[in-house]
Amino acid sequence: DQQVKQNSPSLSVQEGRISILNCDYTNSMFDYFLWYKKYPAEGPTFLISISSIKDKNEDGRFTVFLNKSAKHLSLHIVPSQPGDSAVYFCAAERSGAGSYQLTFGKGTKLSVIP
């Protein structure tokens, strides 16, 4: 039961170019979405989030886009840097769920090539 899907297990991008990571979800009740970055031997680190009332949220080099009708979100990193190389997880939750647990995708491993 994959309610949050990241269909690309890996992505390679040249330094300075744009990285686009994609995420699809199936549960229309989800209304808050987050991206986490994870380095080996560390826990997931919060990167950026977006509420369903918005379609775009920007923070420095990171922008998240939400297309509710397509149940799709994407993370854009511009310009990509070697330090961005990590596994990126998309996560989602729904309001009114009580404990506000997150449902994660399987992750996309981003490699930024110098």
Add this chain to the structure above:
Amino acid sequence: EPEVTQTPSHQVTQMGQEVILRCVPISNHLYFYWYRQILGQKVEFLVSFYNNEISEKSEIFDDQFSVERPDGSNFTLKIRSTKLEDSAMYFCASRGDGGYNSPLHFGNGTRLTVT
């Protein structure tokens, strides 16, 4: 910046033994969570804890698992009789009183190896 801390970083145990994984959430946070990630798989929700009781738990969180907040700072996960398939990274997380619409902050995890 305040962070979630977990101990130990690596725990090796024999099948059938009890283990306790420890976490110190961020001090003013109110919601606490355990997640796990089996090697090569996605991060999976185990349990959430709020107001000194379990709010929600997944199918993975069976009778062998329990959580406790024994004092004002620690949050523990106990596995009573470990199985080989419990081998995974276990992540503790917490979030503030914003609840919904505020991010979870994760610790660096405990790698549990059951032999």
